[in-house]
Amino acid sequence: MWKSINGRITLIAVLTAVSIIVLVPSLTDRVPAGWKDRVPKINLGLDLQGGVFLRLAVEIDKAIENTSMRYADDARAVCREKALPVLAFQKAGDGGFSLRFPPGDFASRAQAILKEEFPSLDVALGEVKADGATVIARMKPAEIQAIRTNAVVQGVETIRNRIDQFGVREPQIIAEGEDRIVVQLPGVKDQQRAIELVGKTALLEFKLVDDGASVEEALKGNVPEDAQVLYQKSVDPQSGRATKTPMVVKKRALLTGDTIKTAKVNFGNQAGGAHVSLSFDTRGAKVFDRVTAENVKRRLAIVLDDTIYSAPVIQERISGGEAQITGSFTPEEATDLAIVLRAGSLPAPVKVIQNVSIGPSLGLDSIQKGVRAALIGALLVVVFMAFYYKFAGMVADFALIFNILFLLSGMAAFSATLTLPGIAGIILAIGMAVDSNVLIFERIREEIRAKKTIRAAIDAGYDKAFWTVVDSHVTTLITALILFQFGTGPIKGFAVTLSMGVAINLFTALVCTKVVFDYLNAKKPMQALGI
């Protein structure tokens, strides 16, 4: 008898010691670093510590279309070089486009040339009519598939780079399904800024301003075929009013942001504002050198995501491979712009389809209210049990304390995430924890009424109530596990605390209470029991 009792007491003592060692660093920061660093901790969910949760839809179709349009621009440039007159140009869907040529052998010559120049395109001859013939080019399926995969994989990588440079502790950026990205940024205070940083495509392009075209005509719809209207946004520093100035620029980008080696923020230039200096890699520097040499005295627009930031006149050939983006930036805007340029552009634009931002003050408030509710709930249950079941109720209360301790340390051991519904799960688990003891105690009462000795009544009570207790735990566990499987973040937290609480309860309600009764009986068989 004593052997079994001592064994159980030792087990409980060891578990308690381990639990305290594991749990303490989660509750307070005032522990030695050597202890703190070696022990896993309870994570706080976004709803408790504040932060941003974003679900992004990657617009893959747009990426495919953009790539296809880049091919189209290049193809037309090639045709110009080879003196093949393109009469009309049309998008053809599914990453394709068609070019129409005048009658004669122009179309077939173009097909041959384009086939050779662009190995990743399927180039076919379309219908031949009296007034001309078309060539239809379409990206090969493998190429489209590559864009598809790359859009998400590269997107995750790029966003991670940006966030790392922005400085967020333990960000989570993961691909979800085929075209979604989930970004979790715990503890971020400036949430709008973080969302902009994540969601910006950041496609930087250098385009020549089309001096030959008139802006008035272009706004009426008469845009030259190789040009487009883009707007320059500027903010008046005094009034804070934003103005938009239209400009006609060439469609073809002379240079893009993927050739940028570094981007830095500089303060205090002539206007007193911040600006971003870029330096290109070798290839970019070479192209920039050639472009500036060929276009002295013309204006070069610096375009980011189809908005013109500035359009300076090229004064002279620039060979150092350096450029500057000026604009009316605040220091934060300039910093973020430098970050996105360094991290590179997203391969496909993204759209925010779910945004949950919790301010730090609300998180703190939730923790305080949740912890207070849990303490009051636990206290009321403890008082009720002690009142209703007297001594036995206090034994159940004693087991409840172990239940809560093991639950919290279990969460720390698994580095589980505590959310606000998770706190609700703990409160619910506290209420359910004593249920097992209620079932046992009611059974013991019946046995006592049946005139058994106290000791026999206790043993019979535990024995007969056992399966009922197990049944009730299993049904709750089933739903909790299903909630865990299907639930989103906060609700997962509820499922975690509830299921762990209920599972641990099987041990505390059966073992921790029984050992007390066994111990008392082993010392001297109990003659009476407050129950």
Place this chain on the structure above:
Amino acid sequence: MIELVKNTKIDFMGLKKYAFSLSAILVILGIVGTVQIYRGKANLGIDLAGGTSIQLKFQKPFSMDEIRSLLAKAGHGEATLQEVSGENILLVKLRASGKQDEKMVAEPMVNLLRQSLPGNPFVVESISEIGPAIGHKLRQDAALAMLVSALAIISYLAWRFEFKFGVAAAIATFHDIFAMVGIFWILRIEKDLLFITALLTIGGYSLTDTVVVFDRIRENIRLRKKGTFSETINLSVNEVLSRTIVTSLTVFIAVVTLLVFGGIVLHNFALALAIGIVIGTYSSIFVASPVVALWRGEKMTEVKR
């Protein structure tokens, strides 16, 4: 011994007419409510319907009318506003209009209020924007979760008890879930993901009470060879009545604490749990066992273990 109920001899089976009528009303309400939820007409939370919800904490008291007219001017006349009295907290909710290509509106809305109310600065406590596609997915997940848990519970009970007991327990569980939906629907309380969570949790929990009663019925059938099945049920329910009530009471105490002290986010969740516990307790006494009796007849055949 303190005993809430003592040596009761209530004829529960005799009361089944009244109980079944009440349950029928609750379940019908629940079915209507479920259909309305499915049609998206039942005051769904932003997380299930898609849309935007913003919580702002102002420094000073604000005028609801002023904010309402500001939002109406910006084209958000259909937004619902809610004020947390005494705390200067404003809740703005805007349901998705159902168009597939909806833009996110929270940021411009916050900026508009910031610019229009320069004398009363606020902090953004939370923003939640959910695109229609996500709302749709979450609704599907919720429905699937309900289905899977129903199947899992029936299988477990069918394994532990005989099939008819399993089905009766499942009927009692569905009764609880429909009754909760019905009550929430009639009271026009918002139904969000946490409400679904409460439904599932109660589904699992209310089984506990049912299992306690069933365990006792099984035991009594083995011990008593005489009498009718209805008498055995009455005896069993009376015998375990006090533990049924006490176990529900402890959980009820915990949930009510949550309702009172848990704050605004958990308020409806706690309310759903509290209502669910009451219904679950009622159904394990008045619904589950009578259903078994109706189905099984009055013969005292032993229940397999």
